[in-house]
Amino acid sequence: MDVMEVLSTRRTFRAFTKQPVPEDVVADILEAARTANCGANRQSLRYAVARSKEVVDSLCELTKWAAAIPDGAGTPALDQRPTLYIVLLQDTTVGGYSDIDVGIAVASMTTAAWAKGVGSCIIGTLHREKTAELLKLPENLLVHTGIAFGYPAHKSTVVPLKDGKKNYWRDENGDYFVPKYSLEEIVKYY
Numbered sequence: 001m002d003v004m005e006v007l008s009t010r011r012t013f014r015a016f017t018k019q020p021v022p023e024d025v026v027a028d029i030l031e032a033a034r035t036a037n038c039g040a041n042r043q044s045l046r047y048a049v050a051r052s053k054e055v056v057d058s059l060c061e062l063t064k065w066a067a068a069i070p071d072g073a074g075t076p077a078l079d080q081r082p083t084l085y086i087v088l089l090q091d092t093t094v095g096g097y098s099d100i101d102v103g104i105a106v107a108s109m110t111t112a113a114w115a116k117g118v119g120s121c122i123i124g125t126l127h128r129e130k131t132a133e134l135l136k137l138p139e140n141l142l143v144h145t146g147i148a149f150g151y152p153a154h155k156s157t158v159v160p161l162k163d164g165k166k167n168y169w170r171d172e173n174g175d176y177f178v179p180k181y182s183l184e185e186i187v188k189y190y
């Protein structure tokens with residue numbers, strides 16, 4: 001895939017095969033995080049990498065999946081959980097907090113993964129306190145965002161957004177459809 005294909009097909013996935021994410025892809029994801037742009041080169045983010053089934057499963061229990069899908073149907077089945085879960089941590093001893101730094105790190109990591117066929121779900125709704133407890137984090141490391149990774153067990157397609165309805169949906173096969181505005185609707189040229 002060229003860069004534009006990687007970016008335009010990098011959807012959210014919430015059900016995964018059992019195939020583990022290979023070491024070299026984990027290394028790519030972390031290298032993308034390590035070298036990501038950040039304000040004033042502050043590098044205030046730290047990364048908790050869960051690869052054991054036990055810890056990944058525990059993190060999944062602390063995660064809210066697919067708020068737009070009714071009846072919890074977007075929550076991965078027990079045998080379709082992610083195989084890798086990375087939690088981005090904010091080191092409060094480093095000054096100059098920036099959500100933009102987090103966004104760039106997340107986008108870089110998920111793009112590096114997808115370039116190798118590994119799908120992801122960015123997790124903003126996680127139980128931060130219990131996650132910190134589970135990971136035995138020192139006080140200076142705050143849980144910011146999670147990212148679940150794995151080889152996708154479903155498809156996800158971008159479709160035109162109609163009548164202002166932004167909610168994604170899932171069909172009977174578990175495949176997702178994600179409405180997005182057209183460029184004409186969101187871009188103004190000067």
Ligand SMILES: Cc1cc2nc3c(=O)[nH]c(=O)nc-3n(C[C@H](O)[C@H](O)[C@H](O)COP(=O)(O)O)c2cc1C
Pocket residue numbers: 010011012014064065066067121122123124125126156168178
């Ligand atoms: C900041 C952020 C937080 C998110 N939090 C969650 C979450 O807690 N649970 C979840 O299932 N998906 C979460 N997502 C995934 C979004 O629902 C998804 O990106 C959106 O529906 C658009 O789908 P797409 O990523 O395929 O374009 C999050 C995405 C972002 C960028």
